[in-house]
Amino acid sequence: MPDDLFAGCTLTSTGQGETLDVPSLMVTVTDPRGAQSEARLEMKPLVVGTSPACDLVVDDPKISRRHCELSLTHEGIVIRDLGSKNGTLTGKIALREALLSPGQPITLGGSTLVVRSAGAARRIPLSTAARFGEALGQSFAMRALFANLERAAATEQTLVLLGESGTGKEVLARAIHEHSPRREGPFVVLDCGAISASLMESEVFGYARGAFTGATGARAGLLEEANGGTLFIDELGELPLDLQPKLLRALEARQVRRLGSNEWRPFDARVVAATHRDLRALVAEGAFREDLYYRLAVVELRVPALRERKEDIPLLVERFLAAHHPPRGLAELPPHALSLLAAHGFPGNVRELRNLVARLVLFPEQGLELPEPPREEAQAPRAPNEESPPIAPLLQMPLQAARDLVMERFERSYVAARLAQHGGNISRAADAMGVSRQLVHRLLERYGMKAR
Numbered sequence: 001m002p003d004d005l006f007a008g009c010t011l012t013s014t015g016q017g018e019t020l021d022v023p024s025l026m027v028t029v030t031d032p033r034g035a036q037s038e039a040r041l042e043m044k045p046l047v048v049g050t051s052p053a054c055d056l057v058v059d060d061p062k063i064s065r066r067h068c069e070l071s072l073t074h075e076g077i078v079i080r081d082l083g084s085k086n087g088t089l090t091g092k093i094a095l096r097e098a099l100l101s102p103g104q105p106i107t108l109g110g111s112t113l114v115v116r117s118a119g120a121a122r123r124i125p126l127s128t129a130a131r132f133g134e135a136l137g138q139s140f141a142m143r144a145l146f147a148n149l150e151r152a153a154a155t156e157q158t159l160v161l162l163g164e165s166g167t168g169k170e171v172l173a174r175a176i177h178e179h180s181p182r183r184e185g186p187f188v189v190l191d192c193g194a195i196s197a198s199l200m201e202s203e204v205f206g207y208a209r210g211a212f213t214g215a216t217g218a219r220a221g222l223l224e225e226a227n228g229g230t231l232f233i234d235e236l237g238e239l240p241l242d243l244q245p246k247l248l249r250a251l252e253a254r255q256v257r258r259l260g261s262n263e264w265r266p267f268d269a270r271v272v273a274a275t276h277r278d279l280r281a282l283v284a285e286g287a288f289r290e291d292l293y294y295r296l297a298v299v300e301l302r303v304p305a306l307r308e309r310k311e312d313i314p315l316l317v318e319r320f321l322a323a324h325h326p327p328r329g330l331a332e333l334p335p336h337a338l339s340l341l342a343a344h345g346f347p348g349n350v351r352e353l354r355n356l357v358a359r360l361v362l363f364p365e366q367g368l369e370l371p372e373p374p375r376e377e378a379q380a381p382r383a384p385n386e387e388s389p390p391i392a393p394l395l396q397m398p399l400q401a402a403r404d405l406v407m408e409r410f411e412r413s414y415v416a417a418r419l420a421q422h423g424g425n426i427s428r429a430a431d432a433m434g435v436s437r438q439l440v441h442r443l444l445e446r447y448g449m450k451a452r
């Protein structure tokens with residue numbers, strides 16, 4: 001096997017820009033009975049363990065649930081132990097993090113892991129810019145995404161952005177709108193996670209006067225409001241199943257009929273959708289209609305998690321610090337702050353990083369507080385007695401960052417208190433809050449909280 005396969009990704013500059021050659025690699029784990037499990041190593045890190053949530057699942061009792069992680073970098077293949085019980089070993093030496101040499105066998109419990117070539121390298125175009133609209137990113141993963149978005153934005157294609165909460169899907173959707181020929185038109189957000197199912201239909205399609213009790217006047221829905229611009233459907237995976245055929249019909253016919261009206265009104269909006277859910281899995285389970293999925297996912301792009309592109313952290317921190325008043329700089333951070341951040345897993349992604357920076361500027365005496373990841377056995381949240389931050393330090397921050405910080409504290413306390421009122425029952429708490437169960441789940445996930 002040639003060594004250069006293990007040089008990782010190779011950057012090539014051409015007259016048109018830069019491209020990245022990504023080697024095609026297969027990871028094979030042979031368990032103690034000789035059975036093999038395999039998975040391709042792509043740009044996304046690959047987690048090996050016994051948990052069904054891992055990318056490569058191995059049936060070996062000596063392997064931990066999340067045992068180790070492999071990632072492809074420009075230096076080569078990096079293997080990192082994830083705090084496993086029995087270690088990730090080369091010979092008798094336990095590794096924490098190391099570059100893998102060609103064909104080098106790695107011992108995990110009673111199993112052996114090997115990485116092998118699996119065909120020709122793939123060539124991926126990279127953007128020459130380290131930003132797309134307001135979204136920053138200098139990592140290969142983000143520059144590859146920006147290159148795709150630059151091309152897709154100029155078209156009328158419907159596209160779906162997939163990615164964990166806080167990875168920047170909404171910022172990217174806005175940037176797509178701003179880079180599109182529709183930039184002078186409206187950018188309208190339909191957040192399927194925030195509107196309760198009973199209100200969704202009238203929000204999306206609008207209503208005629210007298211359509212239901214309380215409809216004292218007619219109202220246009222979001223589809224009509226987006227006319228001439230872009231409709232951003234956020235949390236697409238939460239769109240109620242019974243509304244899906246109606247939305248599909250409206251998108252195909254480019255016409256909408258308000259509730260209680262017989263009149264069809266034309267509308268012309270480009271749709272960009274986003275979700276943190278696995279849409280294909282939802283389709284397979286019957287929780288999302290296949291025809292709507294294929295209508296929307298003409299182009300499907302994945303926004304990488306922040307832990308997959310730690311090279312972006314300094315750039316993002318610099319941007320968040322510079323947005324304060326007076327602007328702050330990287331030099332003002334406590335010593336080792338950037339290396340501490342690079343070692344953190346960021347379950348809340350860029351949103352978590354932005355809030356950490358805001359807290360650091362607001363309460364420098366507290367230092368860099370990195371929350372522990374939520375543990376599986378975590379108890380129901382107690383209502384935290386966090387007070388709203390005092391106004392004076394907030395006045396040094398831009399409105400959006402200040403609002404988000406106050407909102408995060410409020411939402412944490414409010415959701416925890418509401419759940420406590422309803423004995424940890426999410427459905428009852430959601431009813432009392434007047435929102436969907438999915439929104440409560442999303443808030444719990446966002447803040448690393450668990451209901452009993």
Ligand SMILES: Nc1ncnc2c1ncn2[C@@H]1O[C@H](COP(=O)(O)OP(=O)(O)OP(=O)(O)O)[C@@H](O)[C@H]1O
Binds near residue numbers: 135171172274351354
């Ligand atoms: N690449 C980026 N550059 C600069 N800021 C970013 C980037 N990605 C995210 N952010 C910031 O992080 C915050 C969260 O981003 P955003 O709301 O777009 O995430 P999301 O993926 O849509 O989250 P959710 O799924 O929870 O709705 C925003 O304040 C946004 O400005």
